[in-house]
Amino acid sequence: MTTKYISASIPTLKRLPRYLQVLKALNQEENMYISATKIADELKVDSIQVRKDLQSTGIIGKPKLGFELKELIQSIESFLNWDNLTDAFLIGVGSLGQALLGYENFKKSGLNIIAGFDIDEKLVGKTIRGINIYNINKVEDLIKRMKINVAVIALPANNVNMIVEKIVEAGITAIWNFAPVHINTNEDVIIENVNLTQSLAVLTHKINERKNKDGGTK
Amino acid sequence: MTTKYISASIPTLKRLPRYLQVLKALNQEENMYISATKIADELKVDSIQVRKDLQSTGIIGKPKLGFELKELIQSIESFLNWDNLTDAFLIGVGSLGQALLGYENFKKSGLNIIAGFDIDEKLVGKTIRGINIYNINKVEDLIKRMKINVAVIALPANNVNMIVEKIVEAGITAIWNFAPVHINTNEDVIIENVNLTQSLAVLTHKINERKNKDGGTK
């Protein structure tokens, strides 16, 4: 059996969780159908886009009815790999790392943080929100022994690249990076950089834009 | 005098901070020039794109030489409004909010968090990283009295929309939202949603994609 592989653009991937959120808020009764139009109305976005996005998950709908609710949820989750839990290590358990441990939603999104690592002796040995914190010097050994492939990095800027090199060497193949440093490694490693400064740039420029518009007429 | 207004796409805005990072790492000597090619090499991106992005800030370069370093930094910062500090309130001072207070970089990006607000009586009255924490019930009054326009929201999902309504009513016109809820208000309010689930969707899908590729040949 061959499964047709469907790809999706980054913008589409980023919209899918919003649809999922709407869908999960509904009563998931058997044989309930929901249309792209309904989802679009709810989110105040364009219905054609919703339809296209849903199609990229591979689901097939029924004209007039829409998409079977449970099947649709399953289709999106499966497309995003959210129906499998992937174990991950958290590297850096400062305030940001601890905040990330607080997001219980990650588990719903397929990511299971099973241990934390830090250099700070005051943290090592502690348990935060049920997660044990180990000394950072144990991370390579544990990556190998537990065959961990995913790391969440919440370190300060310095030393990030050195640690990345080490953990990639030890077996990490995907990194979710919260450090204020853009990580670039070879192409075999999947990197998702969460750069707050980039987000702030969009916000501050928009503020500036509005200011110029308002002030420009005086 | 009329200033030609230049717009920029969101992708361009998100790339500008990376250029700034590279530029600031250089010695800022007088009359030093740097080319788009050099920046591109450093970041391993395309030089044409760098040139286009820099142009959207309004700077004019010199053929053969490139861009005058100090002028270029100033041009990007001014375009992003990072050369003016904008005062902001932090709403929600849990672990995420406290992590955000730790990012001293925000000041370099034009955002000056001057007070925090929370419902938790254990936090109210405290000073965290030099920022006073007030009771959330004081936020509307202080927004009005101090003429604050920007809010950073780091609340849990519940109640977010109720609080947004209140602070917008009180005078907030721009929101940087870290709550796991997509905020939609009327068009006069600038909203920048930082949705970690969206970022995670990109990561987990890429992992899935790779898995399917590897496993597909067996």
Next chain:
DNA sequence: TAGATTGTTAATCGATTAACAATC
């Protein structure tokens, strides 16, 4: 049946990439 919604194909739009004359 008629209306709503899908799936598919085409058109539009905007961002990225390419090409090249001007020039320090």
Next chain:
DNA sequence: TAGATTGTTAATCGATTAACAATC
């Protein structure tokens, strides 16, 4: 001077939007 780099205009690419036949 020759080579490198800019500014500008054109070409390409990909995502969004539109159109419409098929159909429950």
